[in-house]
Amino acid sequence: MNDLPAVIATATIWAYWFGIGVMIVRVKRHTRGAPVLIPAQALERLLGLIWIPLVALCVILPYLAQTRNHGPLALPEFARNEPVYAICRWLAAVVGVISLGATIRCWARMGRDWRMAVAVGEKTNLITDGLFRRIRHPIYAFSILLMICTMIVIPTIPMLAVALAHIALWNVKARNEERYLLKTQGEDYALYVRRTGRFFPHLS
Numbered sequence: 001m002n003d004l005p006a007v008i009a010t011a012t013i014w015a016y017w018f019g020i021g022v023m024i025v026r027v028k029r030h031t032r033g034a035p036v037l038i039p040a041q042a043l044e045r046l047l048g049l050i051w052i053p054l055v056a057l058c059v060i061l062p063y064l065a066q067t068r069n070h071g072p073l074a075l076p077e078f079a080r081n082e083p084v085y086a087i088c089r090w091l092a093a094v095v096g097v098i099s100l101g102a103t104i105r106c107w108a109r110m111g112r113d114w115r116m117a118v119a120v121g122e123k124t125n126l127i128t129d130g131l132f133r134r135i136r137h138p139i140y141a142f143s144i145l146l147m148i149c150t151m152i153v154i155p156t157i158p159m160l161a162v163a164l165a166h167i168a169l170w171n172v173k174a175r176n177e178e179r180y181l182l183k184t185q186g187e188d189y190a191l192y193v194r195r196t197g198r199f200f201p202h203l204s
Contacts, residue, residue: 003066003075005086008093009153010062012100016146017059019100023107023114030112039117043176047169048117054169057162058147065154072157079155089153096149099142106131106139118180126185128192134201136178136192140170141199174198 039045061073068074078085107114109131113124131138144167151163178198181189196202 003080005089005093005153006062006066006075009096009150010066012093012096012146013058013062013150016100016103016143017055019104019107020116024116027112027114027116040120041118041176041180044117044173047173050165051169054162054165057158058150058166061156061159061162062150062154065156065159074156076155092149092152096146096153099146099149102131103139103142103146106142110139118177120180126181126188126192132196134196136196136198137170137174140174144170144199 039048064073065075079089109129110127113127115122115124135141147163147166151159178189178193182193
């Protein structure tokens, strides 16, 4: 395990999912034992079933890429030996760490209002400041960026498939949350939607 960009990417991914675990514990403590791990919506329960193996693969594939010399799980030769791509891998590793830092900032801002899934029947605050001022889903946006960075650092076919699946699921989840919030938050959320982007700020 002497490939430093891969080590950084692996540590970043592990820290990200450890952070998710910490947030779950915090929310569970503040909601007095409410079932925060079992979504109320059928769609989100389905997404959760898909996500469990994806998260496991996301955690283990970067590690396996460093311990294999051959085969589909190993780093390709161009990733190991191509100087130009080596620069791309280093940049991606650094951007991945920055994405994790930005995500932690979002988690801290959400605090007790953070949830794994749509909080059906719960009263939560609509957060529109900080990193949420221009983007409706900055946590998902930085997670997508982290997955893209990991895919660049670990350019294997399995990692590519896992990253694309994650990105697709974040899109489905974000759209589902927006539909729910439009119903429950009404005009306040509609105004927020009009002035923000889903994952990227509006250019105008």
